Amino acid sequence: MTPVYLPAQAQDFEALLALRIRAMRPSLARIGRFDPERARARFRDSFHPAATCKIMLGDVCAGFYALRALPDSLELDHLYIEPDQQGCGLGAAVLAHVFAHADAIGLPVHVGALRDSDSNRFYRRHGFVQSGESEWDIHYARPPAVVQANSTSG
Known part of the structure; x- marks a missing residue:
């Protein structure tokens, strides 16, 4: 089932x-x-609420994310998936949705993850690179994808 994103x-x-x-x-x-x-x-x-979207599967809220626009980046403040929906590709679908938006406007996405949380592996697997640390969190960044124009030679 394809997720639908509704404003919180x-x-x-x-x-x-x-x-x-x-x-x-x-x-x-x-x-x-x-x-x-x-x-x-x-x-x-x-x-x-204005920065938060519920992740709907049918009429069930399976998670939510919050994406804040900063002057030079997007901050993924929250991304939580119901435990019984984890490991099914829903988080990856949400990140693809977030990345499509970030890439369209040419901005990197930043996120923080609790140390020793499984989310660290998840974010690294999806292209985030560690950019810093604090006492309880590891901080990551994902640069925007570079879109190259098609060129033809003739």
Whole structure:
């Protein structure tokens, strides 16, 4: 099934928070950092409905992403897929959608991933290159694809 991307609304906060917690809990618990109140506060501080899209499979919200436009790049603030939908190609489809937009406007995409999270392998596999680190996260960048014009010689 092909995903459909719908704009998030402010009233989606609780449902998207719950989805984010389901997706992140194993990684956070593995490093001893799972705290539901901290998860709520961090998401509340970074939730911008205008930059957020729900990933719909039929009438089911299978995940969401948030993509913020900065002056010289796009920031993928969130990309969370329901655990039972992970490993099925949905995340790759979402990245292809994001990359098509980034490439069309010639901007790189930046993302951060929790250290020791499986998402690090996912982002590297899809063309992101490590660009930095912080205490808890690894930061990645993916340059825009270079589109070459067709030329004919004759």
